[in-house]
Every structure is written in structure tokens, then in C-alpha cells.
Amino acid sequence: MKGTTPAEADASPSTEGPRAWKEKFVSIEDCPIRTVINQIGDKWSVLILAVLGTRPHRFGELRREIDDISQRMLTQTLRDLQRDGLIARRVIPTVPPSVEYSVTALGKSLLEPMSRLIGWAERHQAEIKLARQRFDDSVAPE
Amino acid sequence: MKGTTPAEADASPSTEGPRAWKEKFVSIEDCPIRTVINQIGDKWSVLILAVLGTRPHRFGELRREIDDISQRMLTQTLRDLQRDGLIARRVIPTVPPSVEYSVTALGKSLLEPMSRLIGWAERHQAEIKLARQRFDDSVAPE
DNA sequence: CCGAATCCAATCTGATACTG
DNA sequence: CAGTATCAGATTGGATTCGG
Numbered sequence: 001m002k003g004t005t006p007a008e009a010d011a012s013p014s015t016e017g018p019r020a021w022k023e024k025f026v027s028i029e030d031c032p033i034r035t036v037i038n039q040i041g042d043k044w045s046v047l048i049l050a051v052l053g054t055r056p057h058r059f060g061e062l063r064r065e066i067d068d069i070s071q072r073m074l075t076q077t078l079r080d081l082q083r084d085g086l087i088a089r090r091v092i093p094t095v096p097p098s099v100e101y102s103v104t105a106l107g108k109s110l111l112e113p114m115s116r117l118i119g120w121a122e123r124h125q126a127e128i129k130l131a132r133q134r135f136d137d138s139v140a141p142e
Numbered sequence: 143m144k145g146t147t148p149a150e151a152d153a154s155p156s157t158e159g160p161r162a163w164k165e166k167f168v169s170i171e172d173c174p175i176r177t178v179i180n181q182i183g184d185k186w187s188v189l190i191l192a193v194l195g196t197r198p199h200r201f202g203e204l205r206r207e208i209d210d211i212s213q214r215m216l217t218q219t220l221r222d223l224q225r226d227g228l229i230a231r232r233v234i235p236t237v238p239p240s241v242e243y244s245v246t247a248l249g250k251s252l253l254e255p256m257s258r259l260i261g262w263a264e265r266h267q268a269e270i271k272l273a274r275q276r277f278d279d280s281v282a283p284e
Numbered sequence: 285c286c287g288a289a290t291c292c293a294a295t296c297t298g299a300t301a302c303t304g
Numbered sequence: 305c306a307g308t309a310t311c312a313g314a315t316t317g318g319a320t321t322c323g324g
Binding site: 184185211212213239 | 296297298299304
């Protein structure tokens with residue numbers, strides 16, 4: 001995926017002029033979409049962003065709250081998100097040093113379209129699950 | 143037979159707050175978000191959905207239009223999307239058989255939140271790129 | 285407490301060749 | 305034309321261990 005519409009009137013992909021997309025799509029080069037989807041499409045980014053969206057968290061807090069993430073992936077994902085300017089890292093020089101993460105303005109702005117997608121997922125999860133079952137049954141009914 | 147989805151009322155509350163999310167997140171088990179993000183987070187799904195969103199395409203058309211996708215990945219991604227009920231596969235029994243793919247009602251409903259995300263990516267791509275450069279420079283200023 | 289480094293298994297992707 | 309099969313390389317994610 002790749003470029004898209006002018007970005008404001010995006011609500012009608014199928015009725016209006018998705019025509020414009022295609023042209024940008026096919027040229028994979030500097031696809032901005034890929035950049036984003038690849039980042040939030042990994043295993044933990046969306047979850048971390050969502051959690052940080054509620055309030056800032058310290059490293060240990062995040063770890064406890066997600067709890068099935070390995071320390072390695074938490075560190076790495078936080079780093080990547082920070083690199084993209086979506087979250088901010090603030091070192092607090094206490095005795096045992098602590099580090100606080102929070103979403104930046106840019107990160108907050110992402111949270112909104114992201115929540116739409118999440119909302120969609122929630123509303124349609126049952127439908128998807130059903131479709132999967134039907135498909136799997138019809139393929140391997142044996 | 144398939145969707146029968148309403149598929150129209152997806153323009154959910156803009157920012158009803160990530161508050162409610164967290165609880166559902168932390169229990170990873172049947173997290174609906176993962177299901178969706180994992181699917182569209184792969185390398186080709188969003189692109190294919192977007193292209194099919196403009197109009198139905200035949201297999202070969204898709205292949206030519208995307209052109210840097212391998213036949214293997216095109217087949218596989220289409221299959222996965224079909225499995226989730228997002229696209230429909232219609233075999234046309236012509237002499238050399240042809241197969242047409244199109245987005246279902248469910249797929250169309252996904253296109254909307256998806257395009258929001260894409261729009262966000264476009265609007266902020268420069269900002270992200272800049273953030274990355276700054277980060278990379280500060281890390282390896284050598 | 286926070287995070288970097290190493291090792292390793294699992295998954296994903298592409299190239300190529302083959303079938304109906 | 306559409307799809308499958310197999311193999312090799314790249315990426316990802318987890319466990320463990322060490323350091324500031």
C-alpha cells in the first residue's frame with residue numbers, strides 16, 4: 001500500500017475517487033503507507049501506543065501491564081516508536097533510574113485513526129471469525 | 143451468500159478515548175485487534191484491498207498493476223483476505239479460466255477506517271521522516 | 285531499574301519450476 | 305490464465321545473560 005487521497009476526504013474510497021490511489025500505489029519506492037503500516041503492523045506497537053494513550057507509563061509499568069511481552073521486544077518497540085516521533089522518552093534521574101514514556105502530539109494524532117480501525121475490528125470480529133470458519137470448513141471438510 | 147453486513151455505520155465516535163481499550167488489550171487471548179492488525183499488517187493486504195476498492199480485478203490484472211508482488215504472495219494474500227470475508231472470489235468459466243476478485247461489503251466497510259489511517263500516514267510522512275533522521279543522527283552522530 | 289547483546293527457533297517472502 | 309510446490313534467504317520474536 002502506498003499513497004492515497006488528499007487525506008481529508010478519505011471517507012469514500014469506493015464511491016469517490018480512489019482512482020488517484022492506484023497510481024501512487026504501484027510505485028513502491030517511497031510509499032508513506034508502507035512506512036506506517038509496517039511500523040504499527042508489528043506485534044506490539046498498537047498495543048503499546050494504546051496503553052500509553054491512556055497515560056504516561058514507566059518501563060516497568062508497561063512491562064507489568066502487558067506482561068506477556070518480552071523485555072527485548074518492549075525495549076525495541078519503544079525505541080522504534082520513539083524513533084518515529086510517536087512517543088517521548090524521559091529519563092528521571094532517581095536513585096534507581098526510571099524512564100517514563102508518553103505519546104507525543106504526533107502519536108496522539110495517530111491514535112484517532114487507529115482507534116477507528118480498532119473500533120472496526122471490534123464491531124466485525126464475530127463476522128470475521130465466522131467467515132474464517134466457513135472458509136476453513138469448505139476447504140478441509142474432510 | 144456471505145456478508146450481509148450493514149457496513150455503513152462504521153464512522154464511529156472519533157475520540158471516545160482509549161480508556162476502554164486497555165482492558166480488552168491486556169487479555170491477549172482472543173484479542174480482536176490482533177486478528178485484524180496482523181492481517182492488514184502484512185506486506186500486501188492493504189495495497190491489494192485498496193486496489194480492489196477501486197474496482198474488481200482479475201488475477202492477472204492485479205499482478206500487472208502491483209507488478210512487484212510475486213505470484214506466490216499475491217495468491218496467498220488473496221486467499222487470506224477471502225478467508226476473512228473481506229474479498230470475494232468469482233470464477234468465470236471462460237476458455238482460459240479467469241478469476242475475478244472484488245471487495246465484499248465487509249471489505250468495503252474496512253476500507254473507510256483504513257483510508258483514514260492512510261490519510262494520516264500521508265499527512266505526517268514528512269514529520270516522521272524528519273523524526274527518524276533526527277533520531278538516527280543523535281544516535282550515530284559519528 | 286532500564287536496556288543492550290547473543291543465540292536460536294519460527295515465520296515470512298521471493299525465485300523458480302510445474303500443473304489444469 | 306490461475307494456481308501450486310519446493311527450496312533458500314531474510315526477518316521476526318523469545319530466552320537468556322550481562323552491564324550501567
